[in-house]
Amino acid sequence: MLIYKCIQIYKNKRNKINISTLQQTNRQKYTKMARKQTIIVFPHLNDCGGDLSKKWYVEWQFRIPGELNPRRERNYSDLNKLTAKERYKAADIVIKEKTEYLKSGQYLNGNPKKVFEDELLYRHEAKLYRQVSSTTSTIKNLLSNFLAHQKQKVNKKSFETYVSKMRIFNQFLEEKHISDISITKITRMHILDFTKSLSEAGLSRLTIKKYIQIIHTFFNYQIELKSLEHNPAVKIPAMGKIVDMSPVPFHNDERKMLKKAIESNDPQLWLACEIQYYCAIRPGTEIRFMKISWIDFERGKFRIPSPEAKTSRVDVVDIPAFLKDKIQHLKEFDKNLYVFGQYGRPGPKPVGKNTLRDRFNRYREALGISPTRKFYSWKHTGAIQLLDNGLKPYDLKEHLRHQSFATTEVYIKKRAGNLGGKIDRFSTEI
Numbered sequence: 001m002l003i004y005k006c007i008q009i010y011k012n013k014r015n016k017i018n019i020s021t022l023q024q025t026n027r028q029k030y031t032k033m034a035r036k037q038t039i040i041v042f043p044h045l046n047d048c049g050g051d052l053s054k055k056w057y058v059e060w061q062f063r064i065p066g067e068l069n070p071r072r073e074r075n076y077s078d079l080n081k082l083t084a085k086e087r088y089k090a091a092d093i094v095i096k097e098k099t100e101y102l103k104s105g106q107y108l109n110g111n112p113k114k115v116f117e118d119e120l121l122y123r124h125e126a127k128l129y130r131q132v133s134s135t136t137s138t139i140k141n142l143l144s145n146f147l148a149h150q151k152q153k154v155n156k157k158s159f160e161t162y163v164s165k166m167r168i169f170n171q172f173l174e175e176k177h178i179s180d181i182s183i184t185k186i187t188r189m190h191i192l193d194f195t196k197s198l199s200e201a202g203l204s205r206l207t208i209k210k211y212i213q214i215i216h217t218f219f220n221y222q223i224e225l226k227s228l229e230h231n232p233a234v235k236i237p238a239m240g241k242i243v244d245m246s247p248v249p250f251h252n253d254e255r256k257m258l259k260k261a262i263e264s265n266d267p268q269l270w271l272a273c274e275i276q277y278y279c280a281i282r283p284g285t286e287i288r289f290m291k292i293s294w295i296d297f298e299r300g301k302f303r304i305p306s307p308e309a310k311t312s313r314v315d316v317v318d319i320p321a322f323l324k325d326k327i328q329h330l331k332e333f334d335k336n337l338y339v340f341g342q343y344g345r346p347g348p349k350p351v352g353k354n355t356l357r358d359r360f361n362r363y364r365e366a367l368g369i370s371p372t373r374k375f376y377s378w379k380h381t382g383a384i385q386l387l388d389n390g391l392k393p394y395d396l397k398e399h400l401r402h403q404s405f406a407t408t409e410v411y412i413k414k415r416a417g418n419l420g421g422k423i424d425r426f427s428t429e430i
Contacts (some may be wrong), residue, residue, distance in 0.1 A: 014394075017148070026293060029402070040063070041059075041061045043095040043098040043102075044058070044059060044060070044095070045057075045095065045219065047091075050084065052083075055080050057074045057076045058074065058094045058098065059075075074334040075094050075098070075246070078090065080345065102238050107364075122208075138181065138183070139170075139173055139182075139186060141181050142222060142227065143166050146166070146218050147162060155285065155306070155309065156285060156307060157284055157285050168211075176190070176193070178190065183227055186232055187232050187238075188233070188234065190232065191236055192209075192236065195239050196210060196239065198211060202241065203241070205239065208238075208240040212236050214232040218233075236282055236342075247372070247374040247375075247377040247379075247380055248372040248373055248374075248380075249377055249384045250369075250373055250377055250378075257369070258367065261366070265335070266363075268344045269356055269359050269363075272356050276382065278378040279318070279382075280317070281304070282376075283356065283357065285308045286304055286309065288350050289338065290339045291337065291340075292333055293335040294341075295330065297331055303317075304316075315401055333346045336348075338351075340356065356375060357374075359376040360375040383396060389404070394408075
């Protein structure tokens, strides 16, 4: 009996590992698919560390639309028959010549495939491609056109979400050999298959729901353009793991521990925490790209431009008096500098995308605080503190800049629970 139980435990453990490994492999696959592909690596010299006994060469690479792998080329020329000084001079000539060649787009001549500015695949280097309008309404071409349209409507962060998810959807269609068919051939079964593949990759239900929302928006856009009559992304059942990834507010003792550790050692990080806590300004593009010009020092307000604001409109946020006094020193800096620049001070370049979060995580881990408390938790903690101090829910909606009160209601229930105090109205103990 004992041997049988051990065998069962081993089988269960093995199956669990296999499932986990499969989900991890699938997740890595989708992560790789979501990455942008570099179009061009411009010519550069490999001088082998200055060693004249080795072969020096100029190398570059480029990608032809429709081809899976980039083409890499090298030019050894007569570099290896010269002195070091002559080699560098000759290499500069080759680099200049090949750079102009790549920028001109001449390497695309004779390519039988349609060349277009593909938002699905390429970075800003896509401007090097000659934009040629496609005469066919293939799903791939329409996805690219849709993204170009959305780029004018949504903020930068939302657009990046659209691009990454559309890129994965396009990759799925390519694997099924249907990316180059007419959009009218895409059916609900294709969308269901895609949803199942996301679920098998271990994605959360909320993430998969976001995919379907964006795909549904894409097909609605095609209906508006009269490219399609019916939206196939309808009645898609909920799939994926139910995972709550929302940040949990800090307890009072955790706030005190973090303040003591961060305020004196990393003033820039602590200021970012305070701006979240007191002003409900989001840590992504709103804090990261905050410029000194956004601050009205006289009136005590932050003015968040529409490209960076999550609401995609200009937002004006009040600054508490004590925080207003604390940031007065920023008036001494150039207005065009980022408040959260590199090197812990205002600068011409903003901190990296995850820099503030990673710095905060190191303090949190050192203090033994649960990872459910995230950098973004400062915003939620401030909101709960306002509710505890008597702020009305409708006023909280304005403070959080929610577009609908329904969003605020869900927010309150999820993070603050019942605000009615009914549980304290029992008159006696059991």
